[in-house]
Amino acid sequence: MSDYSNFKNWILNWMDSKDWKPQKFQSEAWKEVLKGQSGLINAPTGSGKTLSLLPAILWPTINHSKKTNHLICLWITPLRSLSQQIKISIEEFLTDNNLNLSVGVRNGDTSAKERNKQRNKLPNILVTTPESLQLIISSKDWKNKFSFINAVVVDEWHELIGSKRGVQVELCLAAIRHFNTSTSIWGISATIGNIEQAKDVLLGNFKSENNGVLIKSNIKKRIQVKSIAPNEIKQMPWRGHLGINLTTELIPILKKSKSTLIFTNTRSQCELWYQKLLEKMPELAGDMAMHHGSIDRNIRLWVENAVRNEKIKVVVCTSSLDLGVDFHPVESIVQIGGPKGVARFIQRAGRSGHRPKEVSKIYFLPTHAIELIEAAALNKAVKKDFVEQRNPYLLSFDVLIQFLVSLAVSDGFYPKQTLKFIKKTYAFSTINNDEWEWVLRNITVGSQSLQAYDEYKRVDILENGLFKVNSRKTAMRHRVQIGTIVSDALLQLKSINGRRLGKIEEWFVSKLSKGEVFLFGGQYYKIFQMKNMEVIVKKSKAKKGKIVSWMGGRMGFSSYMSELLRAELYDLNKSLLSNPENPLNYLTKKQLEFSAIPNSDEFLIESFKTKDGFHTIFYPFEGRFIHEALSHLIAYRISLLNPITFSLAYNDYGFELLSNEFLDIQDILDNNLWDDSHLFQDLNDSINTSEMARRKFRDIAVISGLVFTGMPNKRKGNRDLQSGSQLLFDVFRDYEPDNLLYKQSINETFEYQLEEGRLREALKRIKSQKLIWKQIPNPSPFSFPIITDRMRENLSSEKFEDRIKKMLEEYQ
Amino acid sequence: MKNIKKIIHDQTLTFDFRKVVFWKETSSLVLSDVHVGKITHFRKNGISIPSFPSTNNLNILKSAIEDYNPKQVVFLGDLFHSDYNLEWEEWLTFFKTSKITFKLIIGNHDSVNFKIKNLDILKYWNISPFYFSHYPVEETKIFNLCGHIHPSFLLKGKGKQKIKLPCFYISKKNIIFPSFGEFTGTHNLKLENNGDEFILISKNELFCLDS
Numbered sequence A: 001m002s003d004y005s006n007f008k009n010w011i012l013n014w015m016d017s018k019d020w021k022p023q024k025f026q027s028e029a030w031k032e033v034l035k036g037q038s039g040l041i042n043a044p045t046g047s048g049k050t051l052s053l054l055p056a057i058l059w060p061t062i063n064h065s066k067k068t069n070h071l072i073c074l075w076i077t078p079l080r081s082l083s084q085q086i087k088i089s090i091e092e093f094l095t096d097n098n099l100n101l102s103v104g105v106r107n108g109d110t111s112a113k114e115r116n117k118q119r120n121k122l123p124n125i126l127v128t129t130p131e132s133l134q135l136i137i138s139s140k141d142w143k144n145k146f147s148f149i150n151a152v153v154v155d156e157w158h159e160l161i162g163s164k165r166g167v168q169v170e171l172c173l174a175a176i177r178h179f180n181t182s183t184s185i186w187g188i189s190a191t192i193g194n195i196e197q198a199k200d201v202l203l204g205n206f207k208s209e210n211n212g213v214l215i216k217s218n219i220k221k222r223i224q225v226k227s228i229a230p231n232e233i234k235q236m237p238w239r240g241h242l243g244i245n246l247t248t249e250l251i252p253i254l255k256k257s258k259s260t261l262i263f264t265n266t267r268s269q270c271e272l273w274y275q276k277l278l279e280k281m282p283e284l285a286g287d288m289a290m291h292h293g294s295i296d297r298n299i300r301l302w303v304e305n306a307v308r309n310e311k312i313k314v315v316v317c318t319s320s321l322d323l324g325v326d327f328h329p330v331e332s333i334v335q336i337g338g339p340k341g342v343a344r345f346i347q348r349a350g351r352s353g354h355r356p357k358e359v360s361k362i363y364f365l366p367t368h369a370i371e372l373i374e375a376a377a378l379n380k381a382v383k384k385d386f387v388e389q390r391n392p393y394l395l396s397f398d399v400l401i402q403f404l405v406s407l408a409v410s411d412g413f414y415p416k417q418t419l420k421f422i423k424k425t426y427a428f429s430t431i432n433n434d435e436w437e438w439v440l441r442n443i444t445v446g447s448q449s450l451q452a453y454d455e456y457k458r459v460d461i462l463e464n465g466l467f468k469v470n471s472r473k474t475a476m477r478h479r480v481q482i483g484t485i486v487s488d489a490l491l492q493l494k495s496i497n498g499r500r501l502g503k504i505e506e507w508f509v510s511k512l513s514k515g516e517v518f519l520f521g522g523q524y525y526k527i528f529q530m531k532n533m534e535v536i537v538k539k540s541k542a543k544k545g546k547i548v549s550w551m552g553g554r555m556g557f558s559s560y561m562s563e564l565l566r567a568e569l570y571d572l573n574k575s576l577l578s579n580p581e582n583p584l585n586y587l588t589k590k591q592l593e594f595s596a597i598p599n600s601d602e603f604l605i606e607s608f609k610t611k612d613g614f615h616t617i618f619y620p621f622e623g624r625f626i627h628e629a630l631s632h633l634i635a636y637r638i639s640l641l642n643p644i645t646f647s648l649a650y651n652d653y654g655f656e657l658l659s660n661e662f663l664d665i666q667d668i669l670d671n672n673l674w675d676d677s678h679l680f681q682d683l684n685d686s687i688n689t690s691e692m693a694r695r696k697f698r699d700i701a702v703i704s705g706l707v708f709t710g711m712p713n714k715r716k717g718n719r720d721l722q723s724g725s726q727l728l729f730d731v732f733r734d735y736e737p738d739n740l741l742y743k744q745s746i747n748e749t750f751e752y753q754l755e756e757g758r759l760r761e762a763l764k765r766i767k768s769q770k771l772i773w774k775q776i777p778n779p780s781p782f783s784f785p786i787i788t789d790r791m792r793e794n795l796s797s798e799k800f801e802d803r804i805k806k807m808l809e810e811y812q
Numbered sequence B: 001m002k003n004i005k006k007i008i009h010d011q012t013l014t015f016d017f018r019k020v021v022f023w024k025e026t027s028s029l030v031l032s033d034v035h036v037g038k039i040t041h042f043r044k045n046g047i048s049i050p051s052f053p054s055t056n057n058l059n060i061l062k063s064a065i066e067d068y069n070p071k072q073v074v075f076l077g078d079l080f081h082s083d084y085n086l087e088w089e090e091w092l093t094f095f096k097t098s099k100i101t102f103k104l105i106i107g108n109h110d111s112v113n114f115k116i117k118n119l120d121i122l123k124y125w126n127i128s129p130f131y132f133s134h135y136p137v138e139e140t141k142i143f144n145l146c147g148h149i150h151p152s153f154l155l156k157g158k159g160k161q162k163i164k165l166p167c168f169y170i171s172k173k174n175i176i177f178p179s180f181g182e183f184t185g186t187h188n189l190k191l192e193n194n195g196d197e198f199i200l201i202s203k204n205e206l207f208c209l210d211s
Helices: A004-018 A024-034 A047-061 A080-096 A113-118 A130-137 A159-160 A164-179 A195-203 A244-257 A267-280 A296-306 A342-349 A371-383 A399-407 A415-422 A433-445 A472-481 A559-570 A572-578 A585-594 A624-641 A666-670 A680-689 A692-703 A725-735 A740-751 A756-768 A781-787 A800-812 B038-044 B057-066 B086-097
Strands: A039-042 A075-076 A103-106 A125-128 A151-154 A185-188 A213-216 A223-229 A260-263 A288-291 A315-318 A331-337 A358-364 A490-495 A501-503 A517-520 A523-531 A534-539 A602-610 A615-620 A645-650 A655-659 A770-775 A795-797 B003-008 B011-016 B020-024 B030-031 B072-074 B101-106 B119-122 B125-127 B129-132 B144-148 B153-157 B162-168 B174-176 B197-201 B206-210
Touching: A004 A024, A004 A047, A004 A080, A024 A039, A024 A047, A024 A213, A039 A047, A039 A103, A039 A195, A047 A075, A047 A080, A047 A151, A047 A185, A080 A103, A080 A125, A080 A296, A103 A113, A125 A130, A125 A800, A130 A164, A130 A399, A151 A164, A159 A185, A159 A195, A164 A399, A164 A415, A185 A195, A185 A288, A195 A213, A223 A342, A223 A371, A244 A260, A244 A331, A244 A358, A267 A288, A267 A315, A267 A517, A288 A296, A296 A501, A331 A342, A331 A399, A342 A358, A342 A371, A342 A559, A371 B101, A399 A415, A399 A433, A399 A692, A399 A740, A399 B072, A415 A433, A433 A740, A501 A517, A559 A572, A559 A666, A572 A585, A572 B153, A615 A624, A615 A781, A624 A645, A624 A655, A624 A680, A624 A756, A645 A781, A655 A781, A666 A770, A680 A756, A692 A725, A692 A740, A725 A740, A740 B125, A800 B153, A800 B162, A800 B206, B003 B206, B011 B057, B011 B086, B020 B057, B030 B057, B038 B086, B057 B086, B153 B197
Parallel strands: A039 A185, A039 A213, A075 A125, A075 A151, A103 A125, A151 A185, A223 A358, A260 A315, A260 A331, A288 A315, A331 A358, A490 A534, A602 A770, B030 B072, B072 B101, B101 B119, B129 B144, B144 B174
Antiparallel strands: A490 A501, A517 A523, A523 A534, A602 A615, A615 A655, A645 A655, A645 A795, B003 B011, B011 B020, B020 B030, B125 B129, B153 B162, B162 B174, B162 B197, B197 B206
16 A cells, blocks of 8 residues: 555544544645645635644654654744644543653743643654744754754645745744755645745745645635624714724623634733723623733733633634634634725634534624725625735844744854745745845944944854854843834733733833732732832722733735725715615714715815814825825925925824814815825835834834843843934934845835835825815814824924924913 | 023023023023933844934033033933943043033932043032922922923824924923933823923024923
8 A cells, every 4th residue: 555545544543433424625735845845725614624744743653652752843834822722632632542752841931840841752743833943043052953844834825925024934944944955835825815925935935846736725714794783873872993982882692602803903902991991891790701811821821721612602812813723612703993005804704613514694793884885895805815915024024033033042053054045935935135244244243334443243243153042141131132023011900919910001101100900810909019021910809990902013904905995985876875774864964064085086185173183184094004194295295385394194094184284175175295206215204204104113222132122021121222213213223224125114014004015006096086086174073083093203394493383382 | 593592590591402501690501411321222122223422412402512611511310321332431531521510419320330531420410599400399489490201292283283492491490401411202291380481492493492
């Protein structure tokens, strides 16, 4: 019998015993894995994707029935909570089949004891995260540990590819493959718009004649969307993003379902909803839990297990539960507020009916009236089978620097050899010699050295040409810093008896004073003491307090989502006549009463005055990131005509220019406002004076090690080495504008934030539309969510000193 | 305005846009929080901040000395950022070769464990009617000149504009000095009591703001 039929006998036997049947994509994958092929499997969560790889990867080891001490399979997952789940299902498979192999988890939650054990001997199968993988690579002797690996599996690759963690994975894989040429690489991904490219990014350019196989499962999930709106649409608020007033609408759903996951968009929203639900349904007290990224891992793990074992009925969560945690008992999913993208919405829906062929049910709860339009658009989106692309990051020098220092911390590296495999990654295939030399200079002499007395010290070059970190302090600091997910400085939250509750951001704590009460993890706490990197709190009986908030990323509409939204919007006028039953009609009427609703060939601008000044609102309906760019561009172009200062605000529907003088739109339009020539130059000029690149730079500074966030558990964080990335950004702009990291912040702004291509499309569309300028006495319903947004930026063409004088006059 | 003259406790203080104050009666030039060597300290620890010429700071001080011709210069602490590094040298040379004298009220960042020629190191300096220290002093009887805070003010205007400016904070009990050094960061303050005053500093002008 051939090897494959032996394998098939074995696995089918086992599946039979479970009453399972292999699916087509599983058989295909087994064949390819056994051939030693690499590739990507495109299958939704809960479709048996783990089984499509694991048995075949383990087969050579099982088949030779030798006990092995080596690591044979590395399983990378994007989330820590997933690692545990994967481990359990692998263990199940191993015990069922009487296989004498060990599985271990290595991530940020792994205890020091376990880590020490792993330092001496890794398990046969290691489940880990990208950050922990890089940590292993930054420890001595990693090459030997990896030299018997059969395969590396990257789970949920779609979650990683559009982020810098994806680049981190690419680099780590390249290093592993360079020293172990026989390992194969497998990815598992949900459907994304660019799945073919996702495969190429994962596999890189290691085998030029063969770029891997793409195996697609033909499993389709059926999804049912139901939007929850109050009986009277008049009860809907015109703005806000919390949706608290709709808690009552949710009660019947919670009562009816055995289990429910409630997805919120932010952690503070999550806290608030949990609290409000408890008030409305006190009987839920023991049956409801909360899950978000800042809650302590033990509590999170407990929640995950409790859901799995049907011990709790309701979990209020954020994207922390977005990924594959396999909860088959979940019956209903609720999404509060716009999910901003179709793919994310579908994925969340997929949390229910988590078995092949079950129907997924999701309730959508809009938080303000205008989101009702979004609900209608989403409904259409899930019916078509199309989702967004996730674009990979290219030439992320910050991640490269972090990776190279990791290599230097472990056994050191030789540049020539290293460049060879770095060039084989998708992200760095185009790196040129100048850039490479710059990166090497950066880690050895600090990129530029103006002065004779420079004492830069990070990576040393040894006599034999090896790049190596010799300082133990540097090595230690580097290990602490590894990771590409950046958040504000985090403080440990502890109860007075020493129990760890979770983490909160420093900027939030800095707004609190001793004795103040705030809500965290569904409980009110009073600040008892703030010391070093810890906040000690006491439980409080207070019924009110501040809601903890986190800066976290704000998400914007994808281009696909905005297209759907516009289509829905342009239909409003028509459906008012044709469909008197449409729940959106009330909204339509209100907006028409105040202002207008544009048709597909029209573009709406509104002007009105409030005590804050003169508001001009533009409605491109292109999503918040495009609006961010457009608002800067338009404000800049207007400011060229006259010295003026604007405050800018934007959301997914439009953007606002707020100024202290009236803006005559007719005047301005004669000046080619929407022209897409000089776009790059104009954006560059307006962005230089704005905050966008600065914000991008924050992550870059942390990843590349420019900003040191301090040692955990160390009494005094290295305060004398801490500085704000803001300050650094200014220094680079003024003294080293050709620094690649500084330039990267500008490039990232253009490519990932401004989405230049999309921006040009938008400008073209707007230019072709007829303008409707409404000068109105009061804000329109459409404008409410925008003008009340408190995240604002400024753009000015007035002389700095003149602005100060003006403001001082207003002040006094 | 390039400078603002104020009479405080019968003494003539000139606030200068270069973030220094000239005290006429004793011919002293006062400044705070220079943080010499900060850049190099970072670089020594593998953080690749551009090593821009810290000479800028020194040159600004020299130009102020030229304009006011003081007998002595008083640093209100944090003259140095951390341990000795080579960036200190040009300052040490400057002290050594200068004809005027220098005083340093020691701050939390200064780790000076050797003698520096022509730099007097003090814990505080009590010279009626003033009391010079690095940290703000709580006692209300003495009028205190201090640093440490790196004060700035967030100016808000119509149209939700915001501008952050470094400043001198003048109250009934003290003057808090802005940080003199580049790359030092600031901390926003608010007017606390009636009669308190800010002197805001843009690149080359001063603005007054009182309650």
